Amino acid sequence: MDFPLLSKYGISYPRTEIAPTRMRAVEAAEGMGYPVALKISSSQVLHKTDRGGVLLGLKNKDEVQKGHDLLIARFSHVKIDGIIVQRMAGKESVELIIGGKRDAQFGQLIMLGMGGIFVEVMRDVVFRVCPITRKDAQEMICELRAYPILAGARGRKPVNKSALVNALVKVSALLEKENPAEFDINPLMADEKGCVAVDMRILK
Amino acid sequence: MAALLKKIRNLDAVFHPNSIAVIGASREPNKIGHVIVKNFVDGGFGGKIYPINPNAEEILGLRSYKSVLGIKEKVDSAVIAVPAAAVAGVLEECGKKGIKGVVLITGGFSEVGKADEEKKVAAIAEKYGIALIGPNCMGVLTPATRVDSVFLPIYKLGRPRVGKIAFISQSGAVGGCIVDLAARAGIGMSKFVSYGNAAVINECDLLEYLAGDKETEIIVVYLEGVKDGRRLLDAARRITPKKPIVAIKAGKSAAGAEAAKSHTGALAGAAEAYKAAFRQAHVIEAETLEQLFDFAKIFDQPLPRGKRVGIITNGGGMGVLATDSLEAEGLALARLSDATNASLRLSLPAYANVRNPLDIIGDADSHRYEVAINAMMRDGNVDIILLIILFQTAAIDSGVVNIAIRASDLRQKPIIAVCTGGEYTDMHKRIMESYGVPTYASPSSAMRSIARFAEYAAHRAESGKTGKKERK
Numbered sequence: 001m002d003f004p005l006l007s008k009y010g011i012s013y014p015r016t017e018i019a020p021t022r023m024r025a026v027e028a029a030e031g032m033g034y035p036v037a038l039k040i041s042s043s044q045v046l047h048k049t050d051r052g053g054v055l056l057g058l059k060n061k062d063e064v065q066k067g068h069d070l071l072i073a074r075f076s077h078v079k080i081d082g083i084i085v086q087r088m089a090g091k092e093s094v095e096l097i098i099g100g101k102r103d104a105q106f107g108q109l110i111m112l113g114m115g116g117i118f119v120e121v122m123r124d125v126v127f128r129v130c131p132i133t134r135k136d137a138q139e140m141i142c143e144l145r146a147y148p149i150l151a152g153a154r155g156r157k158p159v160n161k162s163a164l165v166n167a168l169v170k171v172s173a174l175l176e177k178e179n180p181a182e183f184d185i186n187p188l189m190a191d192e193k194g195c196v197a198v199d200m201r202i203l204k
Numbered sequence: 205m206a207a208l209l210k211k212i213r214n215l216d217a218v219f220h221p222n223s224i225a226v227i228g229a230s231r232e233p234n235k236i237g238h239v240i241v242k243n244f245v246d247g248g249f250g251g252k253i254y255p256i257n258p259n260a261e262e263i264l265g266l267r268s269y270k271s272v273l274g275i276k277e278k279v280d281s282a283v284i285a286v287p288a289a290a291v292a293g294v295l296e297e298c299g300k301k302g303i304k305g306v307v308l309i310t311g312g313f314s315e316v317g318k319a320d321e322e323k324k325v326a327a328i329a330e331k332y333g334i335a336l337i338g339p340n341c342m343g344v345l346t347p348a349t350r351v352d353s354v355f356l357p358i359y360k361l362g363r364p365r366v367g368k369i370a371f372i373s374q375s376g377a378v379g380g381c382i383v384d385l386a387a388r389a390g391i392g393m394s395k396f397v398s399y400g401n402a403a404v405i406n407e408c409d410l411l412e413y414l415a416g417d418k419e420t421e422i423i424v425v426y427l428e429g430v431k432d433g434r435r436l437l438d439a440a441r442r443i444t445p446k447k448p449i450v451a452i453k454a455g456k457s458a459a460g461a462e463a464a465k466s467h468t469g470a471l472a473g474a475a476e477a478y479k480a481a482f483r484q485a486h487v488i489e490a491e492t493l494e495q496l497f498d499f500a501k502i503f504d505q506p507l508p509r510g511k512r513v514g515i516i517t518n519g520g521g522m523g524v525l526a527t528d529s530l531e532a533e534g535l536a537l538a539r540l541s542d543a544t545n546a547s548l549r550l551s552l553p554a555y556a557n558v559r560n561p562l563d564i565i566g567d568a569d570s571h572r573y574e575v576a577i578n579a580m581m582r583d584g585n586v587d588i589i590l591l592i593i594l595f596q597t598a599a600i601d602s603g604v605v606n607i608a609i610r611a612s613d614l615r616q617k618p619i620i621a622v623c624t625g626g627e628y629t630d631m632h633k634r635i636m637e638s639y640g641v642p643t644y645a646s647p648s649s650a651m652r653s654i655a656r657f658a659e660y661a662a663h664r665a666e667s668g669k670t671g672k673k674e675r676k
Contacts, residue, residue: 099468103477105433111468111476125471127480129437136484182469203465 006197009174011167011185013197014089018082022068028085029064038067039084040075057088089189089196092157094150096190098168098197100130100175100183108175112168114146115187122146130172137168150190163194180204208412211404214335215413217305219346219395221280222251225272225303226353227294228285228310229255229263236309236355237285240343241266243352247363250350254279256294272301281305283343283353288312291325291339299332307353308338314401315340326403334404341400342376345383347393348419354396356380365638367392368421369500370414372399372407374428375454382426382493390637391501394419406431408439415443422503424496425451433481440485445667448660450499452490453478486663488656495652502653503660504640505618510587511658512538513651514580515561517592518568518600522622522647523561526592529651535658537561544583551575566594570603577611577619588654592622592647595629605632609639618657622650 003013015032018041019025029036040053048054052074055067068083095115103109106129113125126140141150141164152158167188175183182203189196224244230237237257241264244253255263258270269275272282272294282303286294288310298306306329313322322339329336337344343353347366354361361380364387371386373379376398383396394417397410407430414420423443430436440449456475464470482489490496513535517523530537540548540560548558552575556565562580564572573591580586589611593604612619621636621643623629633643644650 097467099466099471101464101466101468101472103433103472103474105430105474106437106477106481107434109472109477109480111472113467113471119467119471123471125476127472127476129433129477129481129484139483182464182466184466184468186467201466203469 003197003200005174005178005202006185006200009170009177011170011174011197012194013200014087014189016084016086019068019085020082022065025068025083025085026061026064029058030061032085032087034059035088035090036064037084037086037088038064038071039086040071041081041084042075042078043081044078045075089198090191090193093189093191094159095187096164096195097125097184097186098171098188099185100171100180102179102181103129108172108179110168110172110175112140112144114144114149119186130175132169132172134165134169137165137172140168141165157192159190160192160194164190167195167197178202208416209409210333211330211335212409212413214304214333215405215410217280217303218307218335218337218344219305219351220349221305221351223254223277223279223281224249224251224351225254225256225269225275225279225282225298226285227256227272227282227298229257229260229268231257231260231263238263239355239357240283240285240309240353243354243358244350246358247350247352249352251280252277272297272303275301279303281307281351283307283309285309285355288318288321288339292328295325295328295334295336299328299334304334306334306336306338307341307344308336308400309341309343309353309355310338311340311400313339313403322401322403329404336404337397338400339403340376342380342398344398345393345396354380354383354398362387364391364393364396367394368419368504369393369424370395370397370417370420370422371424371426371500372397372410372414373426374399374402374407375426376400378426378454378493382496386497388634389497390634391497392638392640394421402431408432408435411436411439411443411449415439415447421447422500423447423449424500425449426496427451427453427478428455433477437481437485440482440487444486444660445664448488448503449485450488450490450496451482452493452496453482486660488660494649498644498649498653499656501637501642502618502620502657504642505612505620505657506615507661507664508587508618508658509661510536511655511662512536512585512587513590513654514538514540514583514586514588515590515592516573516576516580517561517563517594518566518573518597519592519594520563522592522594522624523563526590526622526647526651527561529648533651533655535651535655538580538583538586540580541583541585544579544585548576548579551579566597567599568597569599570601570607573604574607577607581611581614581616586617588618588620588658590620590622590650590654593632595623595625595632602632605635608636608641612639612641618654620644620650620654622647
């Protein structure tokens with residue numbers, strides 16, 4: 001998985017590599033740091049999770065080796081392109097969504113919201129008209145109803161607010177420049193170290 | 205700010221004309237063209253009035269003309285209420301006559317699909333640089349100059365006193381209702397504009413004009429849609445560091461959002477876009493028509509230095525409700541200073557509980573309010589004074605109204621009143637309103653307004669600071 005558009009605007013996403021061999025899988029995991037996820041990469045396997053093609057939370061070299069071998073054995077009957085190694089967000093990370101939309105009246109709007117089930121059910125989202133300043137970005141974060149969770153409620157570590165502000169300002173730049181009809185980074189995983197885009201979608 | 209466009213400058217002729225032509229003036233009392241002439245005459249307009257009607261010699265005792273071109277003297281402004289087909293012709297004559305401002309009441313243009321006809325009319329206005337309001341509008345009021353082209357009879361739709369609030373409304377019907385309510389409540393206005401289809405002068409032009417209008421200190425806007433959202437955002441951003449804008453956006457249905465393919469697309473409707481723009485420009489957004497003027501009228505008071513509220517009440521329960529609302533709105537309960545506490549203990553009865561909210565007890569008379577207000581005025585810990593006055597008690601007397609008004613006239617701290625009750629209470633509220641003391645029917649509506657007021661004051665203080673930095 002590679003997001004050239006995100007790279008272009010300096011928005012970080014979890015490092016991902018396709019390892020053709022067991023040794024390469026271990027090297028990749030060591031290089032990006034633990035925990036990692038291993039996923040089968042094959043055009044013949046569409047629903048990876050349902051078919052047992054995804055292993056999550058592997059914490060060391062030994063687990064990666066065993067995991068690699070398990071996936072190879074489990075999918076010995078199909079053509080395999082390799083094993084995807086992906087850095088996983090830590091347990092304490094919060095799922096967010098950053099999005100954009102071209103509005104007929106105001107041009108690009110940027111949205112920040114709580115991700116996962118919250119975006120659908122709670123509609124805990126905040127909008128601004130682009131471009132936004134760092135101050136706007138800070139206010140957006142504080143205006144979320146779930147802000148106490150981001151600020152570190154009940155002994156959680158607070159998410160890195162300045163990294164989130166950076167991400168918002170960068171997405172604002174992306175929206176202004178690319179002017180997409182719709183845009184989603186969903187989820188954006190945020191923790192005390194920073195935030196990374198796990199998946200994105202752009203509609204021209 | 206860049207020099208205003210000619211058509212925006214020419215709005216002066218609409219609001220402050222020395223002479224006005226009413227084109228389509230009529231002798232029939234139930235015709236719009238008659239009501240408008242009558243409103244100018246009865247309203248006490250100080251300038252010249254020229255009824256224009258091809259078939260009349262005289263209307264309401266005024267000499268009538270066949271065309272504006274037949275008037276020898278200079279004419280500043282015109283109100284047009286002729287059928288749609290005749291508009292282009294009479295507007296052309298207005299241009300030739302050198303008339304600078306026109307209020308075009310006539311409907312039957314873009315609102316019924318006749319956009320081309322409207323463009324034709326707009327082109328004539330642009331050619332002569334005429335500030336044209338409308339078409340399809342209800343008219344304009346300037347209480348100070350008694351300009352009154354609102355075509356509804358004065359006995360049916362009350363006219364507000366002279367005040368500092370300019371109110372512009374895309375909808376004539378909604379605008380008219382609010383004007384009527386404001387008049388009854390004793391709220392003053394500097395201008396009222398029903399701007400209709402906005403063929404020439406739109407909401408942004410009006411905002412820019414009102415930003416420089418000496419009579420206007422508060423701008424209230426009823427919007428359904430705008431032609432250029434970015435321009436609205438930019439204009440509002442420039443204005444709010446100088447004058448507050450209170451706005452309501454009607455028509456928030458999620459049409460269009462259903463077709464979205466992404467999460468963001470599905471969540472981003474027109475309401476979110478306007479809300480975001482208002483937030484960024486520090487426009488105070490009202491959710492309901494009641495809030496529109498609840499928020500606006502509080503700006504008659506001096507801006508508070510902070511958000512610490514001192515509450516004075518003659519009913520304990522109302523003080524509790526006010527405290528609940530205060531917390532919900534993110535305001536702070538002022539901590540009265542030791543000096544204030546000491547002086548209140550001396551001057552209030554022993555059974556009064558000296559703290560904030562300050563319950564001066566159900567047997568309080570107006571003098572007790574005066575003592576409490578004076579103490580809070582002197583206390584540096586109090587930024588805003590909220591008076592809860594229940595007029596139902598046996599002890600309270602009407603003198604409390606004068607005390608509130610005198611305190612407000614000092615212009616030291618905002619004085620806001622909550623009076624909950626019926627006819628007798630309303631009578632007192634109206635008097636306070638007409639002297640600029642904002643009154644509310646409930647602690648919650650008062651606190652919500654105070655919160656918007658304090659937030660705006662913080663924005664002003666902030667932009668004042670950055671403004672100074674920029675100048676250096």
